[in-house]
Structures are given as C-alpha cells and as structure tokens.
Amino acid sequence: MTPPPRSPGTTFSVVVEDHVMVAHSLPHPAFGPAQGKHGATYDVAATFWRDGLDATGVVLDIGAATAALRAVLADIDYRDLDEHPAFAGLLTTTEVVACHVAEALLAAPALAPHVEDLLRLDVVLRETPRAAAGVSVDLVARRAGGAA
Numbered sequence: 001m002t003p004p005p006r007s008p009g010t011t012f013s014v015v016v017e018d019h020v021m022v023a024h025s026l027p028h029p030a031f032g033p034a035q036g037k038h039g040a041t042y043d044v045a046a047t048f049w050r051d052g053l054d055a056t057g058v059v060l061d062i063g064a065a066t067a068a069l070r071a072v073l074a075d076i077d078y079r080d081l082d083e084h085p086a087f088a089g090l091l092t093t094t095e096v097v098a099c100h101v102a103e104a105l106l107a108a109p110a111l112a113p114h115v116e117d118l119l120r121l122d123v124v125l126r127e128t129p130r131a132a133a134g135v136s137v138d139l140v141a142r143r144a145g146g147a148a
C-alpha cells in the first residue's frame with residue numbers, strides 16, 4: 001500500500017490533547033493577583049504537521065503521540081513549577097510552559113523517529129475557556145540551523 005498522492009500545498013496534521021494541573025506564581029509586576037501562588041489547569045493540545053504522509057498513511061501514530069504527551073505532562077502534573085528544575089529562573093507563563101512541553105515532546109524517544117519528517121509542532125495551553133497561549137516550532141528552520 002502507498003499513501004494517497006499529495007496535492008501541492010497540502011499539509012497534514014495530528015492533534016492530541018490532554019490536561020495538566022500545576023501550582024506556580026508569576027512574581028513580576030506585569031501580573032496582578034497571579035504574582036502569588038495559585039493553581040492552574042491547562043488543556044493542552046499538541047499539533048504535529050507533516051508534508052505528506054508516511055508509508056502507512058499517517059503523520060505519526062496517534063497512540064504514540066498521546067502517550068508521549070502524557071509522559072511529558074506527567075513530569076509537571078501536580079507539581080509546583082516554582083520548584084521544578086526545568087523552570088529555574090523563568091517566569092512560568094503559559095507560553096513558557098508550552099515551550100517546555102514542545103521541547104520535551106521533540107525529545108521524547110518514542111517520537112524521535114518521526115521528528116525528522118515533521119514540518120512543525122504547535123503546542124497550545126488553554127488556561128481559561130476564553131484564553132490560550134502557545135508556541136509553534138518550525139522544524140524545517142531548525143534542521144536548517146535557523147533555530148536560536
């Protein structure tokens with residue numbers, strides 16, 4: 001079996017979702033009450049983009065992506081991010097947590113065989129029904145050495 005032919009300009013995506021509960025504070029005058037310690041529950045969506053499908057007709061296996069996301073989130077679930085070494089010296093804004101999740105996903109052993117075939121990874125954390133923030137990692141630019 002071969003994957004369906006790809007039309008020019010067409011990219012494919014897989015989205016997996018989970019959620020995570022953390023405690024943290026944002027000790028900077030830019031923030032209001034969130035300067036104090038508080039809890040946050042994020043709905044997390046990770047979108048993997050690929051230019052064409054693999055030989056099995058997928059971007060990557062949804063089960064593998066789901067398991068990888070759970071493993072990454074398990075490391076911060078129910079944790080105080082102010083005490084977590086991955087965030088030492090950082091304000092744990094939603095964007096910063098999203099970046100951590102994205103980089104951890106890209107480093108996940110189960111996803112490693114697929115990363116070189118991906119165009120982009122987007123990670124969005126929804127912190128309220130009306131607000132979300134995230135990061136988009138351009139993996140083509142990164143492979144070309146364009147990453148900072």
Ligand SMILES: Nc1nc2c(c(=O)[nH]1)N=C([C@H](O)[C@H](O)COP(=O)(O)OP(=O)(O)OP(=O)(O)O)CN2
Nearest residue numbers: 026030031032033034035092093094095096127133
């Ligand atoms: N771009 C982002 N903006 C904000 C984030 C964030 O992670 N990324 N986080 C927060 C706070 O965590 C929370 O959502 C709101 O807390 P609050 O103290 O109310 O923060 P404000 O900046 O809205 O402060 P006010 O002075 O109360 O307006 C906020 N923004």
